Amino acid sequence: MFVLSRRIGEAIRIGDIRVVVTRISGKQVRLGFKTPTGLRAYRAELYAAIEADNRAAQRVTPQLLDYWTKHDNATD
Amino acid sequence: MTTQRIETAFGPIEVRPGQLWSIAGSLAGFPELRHFVLLDVACHRPLVWLQAIEDPSVCFALAAPATFSLAYPPVPTEALFGTPAAETLLMLMVILERQGQGRIVPQPHRLAPLCFDLRRKRLTQWILANPRAVTTITFPVTQVPAPPLEPIAVNA
Numbered sequence: 001m002f003v004l005s006r007r008i009g010e011a012i013r014i015g016d017i018r019v020v021v022t023r024i025s026g027k028q029v030r031l032g033f034k035t036p037t038g039l040r041a042y043r044a045e046l047y048a049a050i051e052a053d054n055r056a057a058q059r060v061t062p063q064l065l066d067y068w069t070k071h072d073n074a075t076d
Numbered sequence: 077m078t079t080q081r082i083e084t085a086f087g088p089i090e091v092r093p094g095q096l097w098s099i100a101g102s103l104a105g106f107p108e109l110r111h112f113v114l115l116d117v118a119c120h121r122p123l124v125w126l127q128a129i130e131d132p133s134v135c136f137a138l139a140a141p142a143t144f145s146l147a148y149p150p151v152p153t154e155a156l157f158g159t160p161a162a163e164t165l166l167m168l169m170v171i172l173e174r175q176g177q178g179r180i181v182p183q184p185h186r187l188a189p190l191c192f193d194l195r196r197k198r199l200t201q202w203i204l205a206n207p208r209a210v211t212t213i214t215f216p217v218t219q220v221p222a223p224p225l226e227p228i229a230v231n232a
Binding site for chain 2: 036037039040042043046047049050051052053054055056057058059060061062064065066068069
C-alpha cells in the first residue's frame with residue numbers, strides 16, 4: 001500500500017481526483033473530495049454493502065424467479 | 077436498420093442500436109459491464125430484466141419503486157451523469173431473501189436504485205448514503221403502471 005502523510009489543508013491527487021484533509025479530530029479525519037463530474041466517492045463500507053446487494057441481485061435468475069413465482073411464497 | 081445479435085439469459089435475440097443502454101460510471105461489483113438491454117418476459121411482469129451485453133449470464137430483475145411502496149427524492153441527475161438529464165426513471169434491483177422459516181421474500185435493493193436517462197439511453201446506479209432519504213408510500217398501491225422503458229419482448 002502506498003502511504004502518504006498530510007496535514008490539515010494539504011491534498012493528494014489520484015489522477016483527476018483531489019483529496020483534501022479538512023479536519024482532524026482525535027481518531028477521526030475529515031476528507032474533502034473534488035472529483036470529475038459524474039465520479040462519486042463513498043464510504044468503503046457503504047460501497048461494499050451496495051456491491052454485496054448487487055451480487056445478491058445477480059443471483060436472482062429467471063429460473064429462480066420462475067420457481068418462486070410458481071411456488072408463490074413457498075417454503076423449502 | 078442494422079441489428080446486433082446478442083446472447084441473453086433467455087437465448088439469443090436481435091437488438092437495434094436504439095435498444096442498447098450504456099452505463100455512466102460502473103455498477104458496484106461489476107466494473108466490466110458497460111452495455112445492457114432491457115427485456116420484457118410476459119410471465120415475469122411487472123418485473124423487467126436488465127441483461128448485460130458483455131456477460132450473457134448476468135441479468136438483473138428490476139421493479140419500479142412503487143412496487144415496493146417506496147418513494148425517492150428528486151434525482152441529482154447532473155451529479156450522477158455528468159450532464160443534466162431531462163427525463164429519468166428509477167428502477168430497483170430485486171433480491172430474493174431467505175427469511176424466517178425458509179420463506180423466500182422479494183426485497184428491493186433499496187439504497188441503490190438504477191437511474192435511467194430515457195433520452196440518452198444511459199443508466200447509472202444512484203447510491204444513497206442516507207437510508208431515511210427513501211420513504212415508504214403510505215397509501216395502498218394497487219397497480220403499478222408499466223414504466224416507459226420500452227423493453228424488448230422475449231419468451232421465457
